[in-house]
Amino acid sequence: xxxxxxxxxxxxxxxxxxxxxxxxxxxxxxxxxxxxxxxxxxxxxxxxxxxxxxxxxxxxxxxxxxxxxxxxxxxxxxxxxxxxxxxxxxxxxxxxxxxxxxxxxxxxxxxxxxxxxxxxxxxxxxxxxxxxxxxxxxxxxxxxxxxxxxxxxxxxxxxxxxxxxxxxxxxxxxxxxxxxxxxxxxxxxxxxxxxxxxxxxxxxxxxxxxxxxxxxxxxxxxxxxxxxxxxxxxxxxxxxxxxxxxxxxxxxxxxxxxxxxxxxxxxxxxxxxxxxxxxxxxxxxxxxxxxxxxxxxxxxxxxxxxxxxxxxxxxxxxxxxxxxxxxxxx
Amino acid sequence: xxxxxxxxxxxxxxxxxxxxxxxxxxxxxxxxxxxxxxxxxxxxxxxxxxxxxxxxxxxxxxxxxxxxxxxxxxxxxxxxxxxxxxxxxxxxxxxxxxxxxxxxxxxxxxxxxxxxxxxxxxxxxxxxxxxxxxxxxxxxxxxxxxxxxxxxxxxxxxxxxxxxxxxxxxxxxxxxxxxxxxxxxxxxxxxxxxxxxxxxxxxxxxxxxxxxxxxxxxxxxxxxxxxxxxxxxxxxxxxxxxxxxxxxxxxxxxxxxxxxxxxxxxxxxxxxx
Amino acid sequence: xxxxxxxxxxxxxxxxxxxxxxxxxxxxxxxxxxxxxxxxxxxxxxxxxxxxxxxxxxxxxxxxxxxxxxxxxxxxxxxxxxxxxxxxxxxxxxxxxxxxxxxxxxxxxxxxxxxxxxxxxxxxxxxxxxxxxxxxxxxxxxxxxxxxxxxxxxxxxxxxxxxxxxxxxxxxxxxxxxxxxxxxxxxxxxxxxxxxxxxxxxxxxxxxxxxxxxxxxxxxxxxxxxxxxxxxxxxxxxxxxxxxxxxxxxxxxxxxxxxxxxxxxxxxx
Numbered sequence: 001x002x003x004x005x006x007x008x009x010x011x012x013x014x015x016x017x018x019x020x021x022x023x024x025x026x027x028x029x030x031x032x033x034x035x036x037x038x039x040x041x042x043x044x045x046x047x048x049x050x051x052x053x054x055x056x057x058x059x060x061x062x063x064x065x066x067x068x069x070x071x072x073x074x075x076x077x078x079x080x081x082x083x084x085x086x087x088x089x090x091x092x093x094x095x096x097x098x099x100x101x102x103x104x105x106x107x108x109x110x111x112x113x114x115x116x117x118x119x120x121x122x123x124x125x126x127x128x129x130x131x132x133x134x135x136x137x138x139x140x141x142x143x144x145x146x147x148x149x150x151x152x153x154x155x156x157x158x159x160x161x162x163x164x165x166x167x168x169x170x171x172x173x174x175x176x177x178x179x180x181x182x183x184x185x186x187x188x189x190x191x192x193x194x195x196x197x198x199x200x201x202x203x204x205x206x207x208x209x210x211x212x213x214x215x216x217x218x219x220x221x222x223x224x225x226x227x228x229x230x231x232x233x234x235x236x237x238x239x240x241x242x243x244x245x246x247x248x249x250x251x252x253x254x255x256x257x258x259x260x261x262x263x264x265x266x267x268x269x270x271x272x273x274x275x276x277x278x279x280x281x282x283x284x285x286x287x288x289x290x291x292x293x294x295x296x297x298x299x300x301x302x303x304x305x306x307x308x309x310x311x312x313x314x315x316x317x318x319x320x321x322x323x324x325x326x327x328x329x330x
Numbered sequence: 331x332x333x334x335x336x337x338x339x340x341x342x343x344x345x346x347x348x349x350x351x352x353x354x355x356x357x358x359x360x361x362x363x364x365x366x367x368x369x370x371x372x373x374x375x376x377x378x379x380x381x382x383x384x385x386x387x388x389x390x391x392x393x394x395x396x397x398x399x400x401x402x403x404x405x406x407x408x409x410x411x412x413x414x415x416x417x418x419x420x421x422x423x424x425x426x427x428x429x430x431x432x433x434x435x436x437x438x439x440x441x442x443x444x445x446x447x448x449x450x451x452x453x454x455x456x457x458x459x460x461x462x463x464x465x466x467x468x469x470x471x472x473x474x475x476x477x478x479x480x481x482x483x484x485x486x487x488x489x490x491x492x493x494x495x496x497x498x499x500x501x502x503x504x505x506x507x508x509x510x511x512x513x514x515x516x517x518x519x520x521x522x523x524x525x526x527x528x529x530x531x532x533x534x535x536x537x538x539x540x541x542x543x544x545x546x547x548x549x550x551x552x553x554x555x556x557x558x559x560x561x562x563x564x565x566x567x568x569x570x571x572x573x574x575x576x577x578x579x580x581x582x583x584x585x586x587x588x589x590x591x592x593x594x595x596x597x598x599x600x601x602x603x
Numbered sequence: 604x605x606x607x608x609x610x611x612x613x614x615x616x617x618x619x620x621x622x623x624x625x626x627x628x629x630x631x632x633x634x635x636x637x638x639x640x641x642x643x644x645x646x647x648x649x650x651x652x653x654x655x656x657x658x659x660x661x662x663x664x665x666x667x668x669x670x671x672x673x674x675x676x677x678x679x680x681x682x683x684x685x686x687x688x689x690x691x692x693x694x695x696x697x698x699x700x701x702x703x704x705x706x707x708x709x710x711x712x713x714x715x716x717x718x719x720x721x722x723x724x725x726x727x728x729x730x731x732x733x734x735x736x737x738x739x740x741x742x743x744x745x746x747x748x749x750x751x752x753x754x755x756x757x758x759x760x761x762x763x764x765x766x767x768x769x770x771x772x773x774x775x776x777x778x779x780x781x782x783x784x785x786x787x788x789x790x791x792x793x794x795x796x797x798x799x800x801x802x803x804x805x806x807x808x809x810x811x812x813x814x815x816x817x818x819x820x821x822x823x824x825x826x827x828x829x830x831x832x833x834x835x836x837x838x839x840x841x842x843x844x845x846x847x848x849x850x851x852x853x854x855x856x857x858x859x860x861x862x863x864x865x866x867x868x869x870x871x872x
Contacts, residue, residue: 032501032502032503035502035503035506036416036420036502038412039412039413039415039416039419039420040416040420040425042409042412042413042416043412043413043416043417043425043426043429044425044429045409045413046409046413046429046432046433046436046473046477047425047428047429047432049432049436049470050432050435050436052447052451053439053443053444053447056447056450056451057443057446057447057450059450060446060450060454107346108346108349108350109346109350110346111342111343111345111346111347112343112346112347112350114339114340114343115340115343115344115346115347116347118340118343119340119343119344120347126599128347128351130592130595131351131354132350132351132354133591134354134588134591134592135350135353135354135357137527137528137587137588137591138357138531138584138587138588139530139531139532139533139558139583139584139587140531140532140533140534141531141533141558141561141562141565141580141583142357142361142531142561142580142583142584143357144562144565145361145561145565145576145577145580146357146360146361148565148566149360149364149573150356150360191353191357194350198350222332222333222335222336223336223340224335224336224339224340225332225336227339247438250440251438251439251440251441251442251443252440253440253441253442253533253534254533254534254558254562258562258565258566278440278442278534281442281446282442282534282537285446285449285537285538286537286538286541298446298450301442301443301446304440304442304443305439305440305443308438308439308440308443309435309438309439311438312434312435312437312438313435316434
């Protein structure tokens with residue numbers, strides 16, 4: 001009856017925090033809100049940055065846009081002396097060199113991806129994958145340097161003559177063998193995008209339920225037939241990776257600039273010198289002595305931005321699909 | 331017949347792998363052989379000599395690159411951290427979706443376009459090329475990589491760790507900074523290092539922001555030399571001696587970049603279980 | 604007395620008349636250094652349904668997967684002893700694994716439809732093994748397989764729809780039809796109903812019961828009631844060893860081994 005409950009005693013202890021003033025406020029949820037708003041503002045800053053980019057570039061190419069309008073995209077005359085500008089040679093060069101890159105990179109990176117997921121001993125896989133990804137770490141200008149002094153002479157002395165002899169009847173492979181040009185650029189780009197397409201293909205393949213492979217084998221399929229089922233399952237991720245690689249190739253500047261030949265003309269031959277959107281900007285920006293010239297170059301930049309924007313957007317859509325799939329499997 | 335196709339296909343796959351690895355080694359060996367002989371003390375300490383004269387080094391370019399990369403890191407890291415925290419912890423609504431989309435867009439923008447952008451909003455108003463313009467261009471390239479890496483690092487911290495912090499009465503902002511970021515620090519630092527490695531080799535965005543310089547630069551509002559731009563300039567020149575120096579500089583740059591990449595991978599390799 | 608002798612004589616006759624489809628003889632299995640199966644000796648009669656039961660990790664799935672050499676894809680797996688299919692050792696060097704797997708089909712725990720149409724799923728095994736002589740022949744095979752798999756009525760109007768749109772139970776019956784389409788001699792099932800609801804389970808159990816007329820079926824199951832419902836013979840496994848193998852009725856009412864009895868009565872699980 002006279003027992004003092006231990007609870008009653010503890011209730012007497014002061015539960016007030018020792019923090020005073022500003023420190024006290026920092027412990028409240030008001031501070032949390034402030035923090036939240038701060039991060040939100042910085043996130044919106046990023047949003048604003050991209051919008052500003054587009055607006056600013058369009059503004060800085062207004063002279064060229066107003067003077068040439070839509071014909072800028074379709075005109076193939078690029079004459080700074082006569083003050084006539086058209087972007088077609090560069091669009092052509094960019095697209096063709098990137099497509100050549102894809103034509104070489106896709107089969108090779110699929111081959112590597114299948115090797116890594118089906119044949120390679122498990123312990124060796126991260127090693128080889130790391131090595132392949134090192135190709136992505138090498139700076140573009142290093143590729144360019146290697147291109148100028150190693151690949152170009154090789155193309156000029158070895159590959160181009162062989163192509164001329166065997167496939168020279170095709171207009172694709174005619175013309176003098178300088179060693180530079182669309183084909184060479186395409187090859188260097190291929191090497192540069194192999195790591196991306198391989199890495200994404202590998203992760204798409206490993207995300208596939210392995211029971212699919214077993215089910216195929218259980219029906220009497222050979223290893224390759226079972227692999228085809230795995231590739232079928234992984235197709236959207238792989239496609240996303242390929243498109244991502246395409247986006248990278250489209251915007252690649254330095255390596256291409258150093259081996260493309262810098263000639264703003266559309267030629268039928270892959271061995272002829274050419275020009276890409278990124279290269280012309282890199283080469284002639286500092287020499288643009290008058291405003292229209294500069295604005296024309298910036299307009300090419302806008303076109304390049306739009307092109308890569310569309311391609312990257314497509315790639316992201318496809319890749320998001322597979323990552324959603326793996327999250328629900330996990 | 332089916333067996334033959336089976337063997338053929340897997341043979342081709344092995345061949346592709348050998349091809350890719352072979353190209354990697356080919357490139358690295360050329361850089362090694364051509365560059366290592368020219369990397370000497372002069373290279374690190376001397377300024378470029380005038381056109382036509384042999385010798386000289388790239389001391390100013392090395393310093394210039396270092397300065398711009400450091401400034402770019404200082405600018406981009408806080409912004410990226412904040413954005414990543416927002417996206418990982420708070421972002422549920424439309425703003426988060428749009429921001430994430432914009433980060434992806436920014437990640438895909440060619441670096442030369444970023445160079446143009448900085449030219450239009452920094453170089454033109456300032457009426458001059460400058461180190462700060464170069465640094466800003468590099469920072470803009472770093473941001474998407476950093477935001478993605480950091481967001482993923484934060485998401486990997488288990489919910490229970492956060493809840494334990496909150497249950498002790500810590501306000502959310504403290505939980506994030508002191509507990510979540512600290513738990514994820516390894517991954518975040520790896521992300522920062524990889525972004526630095528990437529941006530140290532960028533040439534295009536510097537071409538018309540920082541331009542280039544043959545001397546040491548002590549202020550931030552003047553053009554400044556950088557290693558990648560110097561390599562490019564020397565490589566496309568007609569002088570053999572400049573070519574030699576370009577290889578040396580490439581060797582240095584590639585060593586730096588590969589070293590960072592390999593050590594980051596090595597340090598983080600045990601994390602995935 | 605006379606009746607008993609006659610009955611016993613009949614039973615003996617039945618036993619010698621039954622052909623053995625699968626026989627394991629001193630069969631040992633290793634995953635690298637770890638041994639998973641110890642000296643298994645078992646004779647599985649043809650055109651019957653055999654259940655493998657036992658607690659988790661007892662080796663029943665490992666033995667099952669050894670019968671179509673699915674374990675070959677596990678690195679470091681090793682086999683000692685013999686596994687005979689129709690008196691041929693399937694682990695002999697001259698055996699073509701790919702051809703073996705056509706004769707011994709497998710249905711997995713989780714249904715695994717390929718990302719193709721319903722028709723293409725069932726046709727897959729037929730196509731790669733070159734079993735159909737013409738397009739029409741292929742269609743007949745697919746229809747028959749789907750009928751045998753008790754799925755035809757439900758999908759006959761939408762054969763070109765994606766198989767992924769079917770329910771879990773339908774997908775599993777599709778996988779069974781897919782296996783039946785290549786006309787195997789043996790069908791292995793690794794807990795085929797464990798991911799399904801009771802109604803789907805019942806349908807599949809009915810299907811399995813009908814399969815015994817044409818096929819030798821071995822089913823691994825955790826569910827002892829399922830074993831009693833469906834199988835003719837049962838093998839009880841524990842820690843990699845075959846403890847007892849006999850007619851299902853005998854195992855569940857008068858088991859010879861104490862360990863079998865303990866498991867069946869739930870003393871351990």
